[in-house]
Amino acid sequence: MRIKKNRGIEKKQARWGFLFVMPAMLFFSLFNFYPILNAFHTSFYNRKVLSRAKPSFVGLDNYVRLFDVTRAANPLSFYNSLKATIVFTLGTFIPLLVLSLILAVLISNLSSNRAKKFLQISYYTPAVLSSVVAASIWMIIFDPRGLGNQWLNALMRTPGVDRKWLVDPVMEQVSTMVIYFWKYIGYFVILFITGLASIPPTIYEAATIDGANKSQTFWRITLPLLKPTVVLVSVMAMLQCLKTFSTQYMLYTNGAPRAPINVITFNIYITGIQDQYLSRASAMSVVLFILMMLLTLLQFKTTKSENVDY
C-alpha cells in the first residue's frame, strides 16, 4: 500500500518535472534536433543555396566526395580540414585544460579576496567579448607592423624580424590557438574555481593534520575530488575547440591564407554559404557531429569514475 502511494507521488513529481522541462525540450528540439535531422536529410541530396530546382537524391555521393583520396592533395580538401581541426583542437584544448586548472588552483589559494576577484574578472573579461572583436584586437597585434612583432623583437633583441604571424602556415595556426586560448581561458578558470570551492575545507584540514604538503594535497585530494569538473571542462573545451569558427573567419577576411586554418566549421561555411553547395556542407556538418559525439563518448568512457559524495 505504502509502495503504491510512493509511486503515486513519484509519478506526480515526474509529471511536474516533465512539465517544467517541456519548454526547454521544445526549444531544443526546434533549434537543435530539427537542424541536425535536416542537415542529415539534406546531405543525401544535391541542394544549392540559390537554386530553385528540386534537389535530386544522390545517396552517399556527398560523403564519398568528402573522403575521396584523390582530393587529399588539394589544400582546401576535407582531409586538410580534418587535419587543421585536429591540430587546432589538440593545440588549444590541452593547454586550455592544464593552464586553466593551474590558474584556478593558484587563484583559489590566494589569501586576499580582492586579489582573487580582480584576477577572476581579469581572466574572464575576454570571454565576454565577441569573437569578432577579439579577433580584431589580435589582427592589430599580428599586423607585421603591429605589437606582436614589436614586443617579441624588443624582448628577444631581434629588431626588424617579421614573425609572419599570419603568413607562415605554422605561425598562422599558432596565432589562431593564441587568440582562442586568450579568449576562453577565463571561462574555464571560473569553472575550475567553482569546482574547487565545492571541495569541503575539512578534507584539506585533515590532510594538513596528517602532514601532507601542498604537492601531495593537490595530487591526492584536489585532483581526484575535482575529477567531475575536469571531465566537464575537458568535454566542453574540446567541443568548443571543434566548433571554432569566427577566429579563422576573421583572419581569413584580413588576408591570411585559408588552408592552414581551414577547420571543418570554416569549410562548412565556405562550402555552404559562399560556394552555395548546401548538401556538401551538410555532409561535412554530419561528419563533424559524429566526430564530436564519438570523442565525447570516448572522453566519458576513459574518465569514468564513481560519483564523489562528501
Next chain:
Amino acid sequence: MKKTLVVLLLTAMLLPLSLFAAGTKEAAVDESKPVTVNYWTHEDPARTKLETELIEQFMKENPNITVVRTTNPSSKQIEVVQTAFAAKQGPDMFNLPIEDQYAYISNGLVAPVDYQAAGYRNEQDLLDKYVDGVLDTVTVDGEVYGLPLELTNWAIYVNKRVFSSAGLDAERDYPKTWEQMADVSEKLVIRDGDILVRRGFDFRYPYYLEFFIPMVEQLGGDLLSADGSKAIIGDDAWIGALTFLQQWGPLGRNLGSPTYKNARSLFNQDNNDIAMTHSGLYQEARIKSDNPEFYESMEWMVIPFPVFENAVRNVAACYYGHFFMVNADSDPAVQKAAWKLAGFMLSHGEDYLTRGGSIIQPTKALFASDTLKNMPYSQVFIDDMARAHMIYYGENSASIQKHIRQAIESVMLSGVSPEKALATLRAAVQEIIDEQ
C-alpha cells in the same frame, strides 16, 4: 446545331477564365495601392547621403510607395542577400557586384526589367541609352534583368609626395610595366628589417578576378577556353603571372603581402606608408572626404593599369558592375514600384558622379558629359575601360575567385611552386565548370 451549342458552351466556359486572367494581371499591378519597397545596398556614405535625398523626393512624388533603405558592409552584403533569398525573405530591390549577382539571374530569382515603370519606352529605348554591351551581362534570352548602378574599373593612384621623398619624379618615373612597378616599388619601400614600413605599390587582395586575370591575359593566358569548357588556358602565362606575385611577396622581393593593411584605405591618409594603390574613380570622392587637404593639394595622380614587358595583349583591369535587381517573388505591385525607384535614381547619373561617391553609371549621356570629362583623371579610367573587358561572371565566379586566391597565396606565402599551385587550381576550377 449540336456543334454550335458546344462552341457556345466552350466559349461561355473560357470567357470568364480569360476575363479572370486579365483581371488578375490588372489587379496585380494596381499602381495606386500602398506598397513598401525594401532596398538593400552596400555602405557608401556619399551615396547614402544622395540616395536618402532622392528617396525622399521619390516618396513625395509617389505617396503610395514607401522605400526602406538598408545598408550592409560590402563584404557582408553578399552573404546577407544570399541568406535572405535562401530563406525566401530576399529584399525587393538590391545590388551586388555582378560576379556575385549573376547567380540570381541564372537561378530565376530576379524579375526582368519593367521598362515602362523604369522610365523607358521599351527594351530598345533602354539599350539605346546605355553604353554598348554593358547590359549584355544581365541579358538572358532577350530579357534584361538589371540596371547598372555603377560600372567600375581600377587604375593606379599615385602619391607624388612619396615619389619625391624617394628622389623620384612621379610624372616621369611612374611605372608603365609590371616589371617597372616592382623596380620602382623597390626604390620606394622603407623596411625595418623584414618589416615593410612603407610600401611602393600593393595589390588589392583578394579581388583577383579584377586584376590578376588581366595580368594572365596580358601574357596570353585565359581563365577559360572560348567555349567555356576548359579551365586555365596557357600554362606559361599563368606561371608567369604567379611567379610575378611570388616574387612580389615576402618570400621573394618582399614588396607587399595580403596580410598588410589594405593599401587603398591607407592611401587617403597620405601618411607616407603607401605610394601607389589600385582603385576606381570613386576613390577620388573618398580622398576628398577622408583627407580634403590631400585632395586639394593634387599631390596625387592616376596612371593606367600597367602591362608586362613581354605582353601579347594590352589588357587593363577588368571592369565590374553593380546592378539594381528586383526580387521575382515580390508582389507585382512592389516589383513595379521597385523598377520605378531604380529608374528614378538612375536618372540622376551626374549627381552620383559629383556627390554620390563618384560612381559611373554607364549611360551614353554620362560618358558624353563634361561632368565626367572634367573629373580629374577620368580620361585614364575611360581609356583603360576601352582596353578592358567585363569581369568573369557566372554562377560560380565567386567560388573560382577563391581558388585563384588559394593558388596565389600558396605561392606568395606558403612557398608552393607556381607549377604545383597551378595544377591544383586547374583541377578545382575544371570541376566547378564541369558541374556548372
